[in-house]
Amino acid sequence: MNIYKQIKSEILNASHIVITSHKSPDGDSVGSSLGLQRFIEKLGKSAVICHPDIAPEFLFWLDTSQILLMTDQPQEVTAAFQKTDLIFCLDYNGTDRIGPDMQALLESATCKKIMIDHHLNPQDFPNLAVSDTSASSTAQLIVELIEQSGHENLLDEHIGTPLYLGILTDTGSFRFPSVLPRTHELLAKLLAAGVKHHLVHEVxxxxxTASRLRLQGYAMSQKLVIMEDYHVSIISLSKEELEQYDYQKGDTDGLANQALSIKGMKAAIVFTERDGMMKISFRSKGEENPVNVLAAEHFDGGGHANAAGGMSKLSVADTLDKIIDLVPKYFPAQ
Known part of the structure; x- marks a missing residue:
């Protein structure tokens, strides 16, 4: 039995299923969670999605209101964990990625845990794992689950739309090297199932919002630092600067890719002051310019070779100085 059929068997044998994903949800974590939930419903079962915190507003159109949040509904999330006999761990490779409160619930749960993820260096905590670092996204792996478990016939617009969204966002609109022929094969299956791809792009x-565009314009015009000798661009935004432009969660998404799009850049680093620390996004081009090593070695982070995240407890100025000092080591002058 292949692992996808094993997973289907676990779904059919479970009475109470919980779907989890990482803190600070993105298009892939939300899309894969909703796509899996809707597939499970098509199999005649039900599942509850429990996330650590709220998704960015630009994803609300996916009907994220049904997702239980540890930040807002801790009692409901705790009850779901206490009742469940099967937990899905989507789009994360270590229990620390879901925040301390949900981490405690996950680690104390004695039921079966299934991880479906595409990040490097997975921890050995699940009972079953699909850990495929060659996959473009976790959403792509959910499509694989549906197809390889023998249920491609269940794919429809309702299931496929969040999965298409997950693949779209985690590949930078299909521009990253993680997009392989298999990615397009599965995307074709989603379109054939009724997904209106042009509407997803439009939404x-x-x-x-006007404030988001003004914030991004300010960031690019006033806060962009270009280290020309190393072909690295850096943007930093303080709490006060974010508040000045009425920052909403998700407003700085895409800034790193904008900074990376500058001609000649091989890496871009964007960090913002939120929740008492610096949240850092790293982006790069090419196999010869990995950013996950920098994130892991100096900023308690990690991720993919060309897309990683991290954090810093230093001030905005000190974090910027630290990054500027490290850039020559990781991106030698050419």
Missing amino acids: LNDNN
């Missing part, structure tokens, strides 16, 4: 790209 994602045509929903800017």
Whole structure:
């Protein structure tokens, strides 16, 4: 029995299923969670999605209101964990990625745990794992689950739309090296199932607020530092600067890719002051310019070779100085 059929068997044998994903949800974590939940419902079962915190507003159109949040509904989330006999761990490779409160619930749960993820260096905590670092996204692996468990016939627009969204966002609109022929094969299956891809692109790209555009314009015009000798661009935004532009969760998404799009850049680093620390996004181009090593070695982070995250407890100025000092070591002058 292949692992996907094993997972289907676990779903059919479970009475209470919980779907979890990482803190600070993104398109892939939300899309894969909703796609899996809807597939499980098509199998005649039910599942509860429990996330550590709320998704960015630009994803609300996916009907994220049904997702239980540890930050807002701790009693309901705790009850779901206490009742469950099967937990899905989507789009994360270590229990610390879901925040301390949900981490405690996950680690104390004695039921079966299934991890479906595409990040490097997975921890050995699940009973079953699909850990495929060659996959473009966790959403792609959910499509694989549906197909390889023998249920491609269940794919429809309702299931496929969040999965398409997950693949779209985690591949930078299909521009990253993680997009392989298999990715497009599965995308074709989603379109054949009724997903209206043009509408997904419209909802994602045509929903800017004036304050978000002003914040991003300020960041690019006033806060962009270009280390020309090393082909690295850096943007930093303080708490006060975010508040000045009425920051909402998700407003700085895409800034790192904008900074990376500058001609000649091989890496971009963007960090913002939130929740008492610096949240850092790293982006790069090419196998010869990995950023996950920098994130892991100096900023308690990690991720993919060309897309990683991290954090710093230093001030904005000190974090910027630290990054500027490290850039020559990781991106030698050319």
